Amino acid sequence: MSGMDRRRFLLHAAALGATTLSPGSLAAAKPAGAPFRVVVIGGGYGGATAARYLKLIKPDLDVTLVERTQRYVSCPGSNEVIGGLHPASWLERRYENLRRNSGIRIVCDEVKELERSRRQVILDTGTRLPYDRVVLSPGVAFRWDAWAGYDEAASRRIPHAWQGGPQTLELREELAAMRRGGVMVIVAPPNPYRCPPGPYERASLAAYYLKQRNPRAKILIIDPKTQFSKQALFLKGWEDLYPGMIEWVPMSAEGAIDRIDVTRRTVHLDFGQHVADVLNVIPPQKAGTLAERSGLTDESGWCPIDARHFLSSRDPFIHVIGDACSAPPMPKSAFAANTQAKVAAAAIADAAEGRDAGTPTLINHCYSFLAPDYAISVTGVYRYSESEHGLTATATGETPMDADRRLEARSARAWQRHFARDAFG
Amino acid sequence: MERSLWQVIPLLVTTTLSAAAEKELPRAEISVRACLACHLLTGKPGDGPPALTMPESRFVAAMGAFRSGQRRGSVMNRIAAGFTEEEIRDMARFLAHSGTRGK
Known part of the structure; x- marks a missing residue:
């Protein structure tokens, strides 16, 4: 057309x-x-x-x-549950308010x-x-055919935890049971995917947990990308909070993902392989x-x-x-x-x-926690463009490098509460 | 307290936003709806950011100051930069309108 x-x-x-x-x-x-x-x-x-x-x-x-489902389990916030900041029940969203206050028919x-x-x-x-x-x-x-060795059956043994639910808790338990000085490997997905900063927030909050219970443990992020969301802010945060604990391995370093061996918990790359004690694969x-x-x-x-x-x-x-x-x-x-x-x-x-309808203006604003009192955010304002036949960003930005991360964390908490109500009533 | 306030808000949103938008400022209404993910329309925000309903001049001044960087607020600088002065004035007008109707 x-x-x-x-x-x-x-x-x-x-x-x-x-x-x-x-x-x-x-x-x-x-x-x-x-x-x-x-x-x-x-x-x-x-x-x-x-x-x-x-x-x-x-x-x-x-x-x-x-x-x-009768009770929805939120994926936003699930990294905080993995890091031990909240109980799993904190992620539950119910439909009672929507049902009671809004006249919506809800069918399970x-x-x-x-x-x-x-x-x-x-x-x-x-x-x-x-x-x-x-x-x-x-x-x-999920694209179960994208990475050799990681299909739906494999995901029942090695969690992706990229939908709020039982796998969130599974990953948290595996982290708690990891041997002293063990290695957690997170395999990040290629673009585009749900929650661009999510894998890096997960690494941060896993580090927060491990720093207290298992301080010699390491976290490795294997990434089919060469850059990621809020990268400079994450790298700075890791240096400040978890020096030497988190290592990011971009595709430019060891090549593409060749296959994933869930039995041996091993990720094979073009130019290397990594054995994990705790493996978390977030598929395409x-x-x-x-x-x-x-x-x-x-x-x-x-x-x-x-x-x-x-x-x-x-x-x-x-x-x-x-x-x-x-x-x-x-x-x-x-x-x-x-x-x-x-x-x-x-x-x-x-x-x-x-x-x-009029043409829309849309906003995105997301926080990532690196610790309970340390958060960063990314913001974008988008407008429909007649010439592009799609959206264009009229402004984008991240937490300034010199900004107060505690203040961002406080804002993030208020944001979580308010935002959940705007959606679920 | 928070809960009871929130049970009132949807009513305000319904009566004020849609009534005000009937003939004018439909774009401003769309923008304001996006803001409601973080801001209350009226009332006491608790530990959250301020409610949006305020005198027209105050809204324009606040957004202008965020937009120019004269006032620093981390998040709002980035959001205000995405709107033109005209859009900010329309949103202010729309909010002033919905605010008086809400009361």
């Missing part, structure tokens, strides 16, 4: 809403005055925010949130199929949810499986979208937000998912009323 055709198509889709039929749609015509039905799939930060803001912006929308079920031709979400229990719009926020899936990623199964991904494995409304380039009735969508230069973070969810919610409210 040419740029012009594509724009017209998307504007058309946005303006149509679903009170009128799109050509070729098999959905039955809706009687006038029927509620505009939105099904939000995925109850993480993106999905919860979308459901909540849909009702805040336009209370007469009919909003159903489908989430497979798995999506079996997203039947795009009929505009219905089919659940495992057989329930069919017809929709005018879907907000899809499925998070990430792609959009959540439902997105792929529903034909909403492209050859990159992520979901192409129109960043004005976070509307799928493949389906004018489906918005894809959060880690699963491709919205460069925004990073894949819970905060990005939260801000994207609000843009999608506004666009849906506008579509329900037959208006066109």
